[in-house]
Amino acid sequence: MALPRFTRLGSGPIAEGKPALPDPTDGLIEALAEPLLILDGYHISHANAAARALLGEHIVGDYVRLALRHPAAAGVVSGDEDGPVMLNGLGGHERLWELRAGTIRPGKRLLRLTDRSAQRAAEQMRVDFVANASHELRTPLASLIGFIETLEEANGPEDAETRLRFLSIMEGEARRMQRLIDDLMSLSRIEADRYYPPKDRVNLGPLLREVADEFAARRDGRRLDVEAPARAMVTGDRGQLHQLIHNIISNAFKYGREGSPVRATLKVAHGLARFVVQDEGDGIAPEHLPRLTERFYRADPGRSRQIGGTGLGLAIVKHIVERHRGRLDIASVVGEGTTVTVELPLTAPQTT
Numbered sequence: 035m036a037l038p039r040f041t042r043l044g045s046g047p048i049a050e051g052k053p054a055l056p057d058p059t060d061g062l063i064e065a066l067a068e069p070l071l072i073l074d075g076y077h078i079s080h081a082n083a084a085a086r087a088l089l090g091e092h093i094v095g096d097y098v099r100l101a102l103r104h105p106a107a108a109g110v111v112s113g114d115e116d117g118p119v120m121l122n123g124l125g126g127h128e129r130l131w132e133l134r135a136g137t138i139r140p141g142k143r144l145l146r147l148t149d150r151s152a153q154r155a156a157e158q159m160r161v162d163f164v165a166n167a168s169h170e171l172r173t174p175l176a177s178l179i180g181f182i183e184t185l186e187e188a189n190g191p192e193d194a195e196t197r198l199r200f201l202s203i204m205e206g207e208a209r210r211m212q213r214l215i216d217d218l219m220s221l222s223r224i225e226a227d228r229y230y231p232p233k234d235r236v237n238l239g240p241l242l243r244e245v246a247d248e249f250a251a252r253r254d255g256r257r258l259d260v261e262a263p264a265r266a267m268v269t270g271d272r273g274q275l276h277q278l279i280h281n282i283i284s285n286a287f288k289y290g291r292e293g294s295p296v297r298a299t300l301k302v303a304h305g306l307a308r309f310v311v312q313d314e315g316d317g318i319a320p321e322h323l324p325r326l327t328e329r330f331y332r333a334d335p336g337r338s339r340q341i342g343g344t345g346l347g348l349a350i351v352k353h354i355v356e357r358h359r360g361r362l363d364i365a366s367v368v369g370e371g372t373t374v375t376v377e378l379p380l381t382a383p384q385t386t
Contacts, residue, residue: 069131069147072138073098076111079142088125088147098145102133110135113143120150130154166330170214170345174207210344217346221329224274224353232271232358235381238307239266242300245279249287256287262300266307267381270358278354279309281347282374286313288343290371302380309376318366326364327352351376 063070069085071078071093078101081094093101098111104124109115110133117134124131124147132148181200188196239262246260268275279298286296290313297312318326322333330345348364351374355362358378366372 068149071098071101071145071147073111073143073145075141085147102145107133110145121147128155163329166345167214167218170330171211174211177207178204214344214346217344217350220277221346221350221353224350224357227271228353228357232269232274234270234272236268236270236272236275237265238268238275238300238309238378239263241272241276242279242298242309245276245283246298248280249283256290256293257295258283258287259295259297261298263302266300266302268307268358268378269381270378271354274354274357278351278376281351282309282311282376285347285374286311286315286372289313290315294371305380306377307380309378310373312371312373314371317368317370318364318372319368320366323364323366327362 063072063080063082066082067084069088070080070082071085072080076098078093078096078098081089086093089101099108102111102121102124104121106119106121110117110119113135116136118132121131121133123129128151130150130153132150134146134148136144136146138144181204185197185200188200242262243260246258249258283296283298286298290296294314297310299310301308301310318333322331325331326333327348329349332343332345352362355376355378360376360378363375363377364372365375
């Protein structure tokens, strides 16, 4: 008796002349977001959309070593180990993937790739944060210790002027550490609340004028021009929004030219409250703009420390904007000044 001929369709043989039945494996792995590969021996018999997007649409049917050309993957794809192994640079220079394998049945294996890029970035951010915070605290502490040791020896009446000068410097360094610790605690609280959207109704118009009044007595005669409507209601955390406005205006005074005005405007349009602060300063070079909201990043480190900056002000602003589902934009022209814009969604009118 002649044996029926078979044609391979999908992953199994289908009798000639009969309609091909859908392979349930295809639907199962397509439903998963992680890149998944099914190996038949050393060839890829199935790959879901995520795997094809990462490794290429052509990989189904390919030899697995051609699809995963990474030295660290050799033991897993050969079946000598199940992982996990980390594949650095797969699909992009900064991408990191965790590769694991499991046996479905003899000769058939499942490879799973899990994206660990965000996890590594978060870990690196934590390491950098600790290192930067330690550095920022170590510098004023070293100054304090040095001056204290000097004052221990400068006890005579002829040393009075030296003592006063050193004590003034020590006070400045201590206050710098206090500002840094306050900002670190503030940033920590904001990050802890980032997954909990604020629920209070806040009128930004009066809040902006309230913050402006705080600067009236401490801006050394420099003018702050404020334009704000009587009503600009947003859903927010009043304390955090106060800090956001204060930080942006404070930066404008710190980095604007002496004697030049700072303009703060608040407008309402198209369902948004648009808060803009402009200074007339030296401006910021384009290569620094994308990194200004990173913790401890300074475009001009020497000047920032001289005027008392902690390097956390705009990082705090960014996190507050994100928690309030808003948008932050920083634009600058060297020699002309900087403009910081924050857009926040207006609160929907209350119905009775």
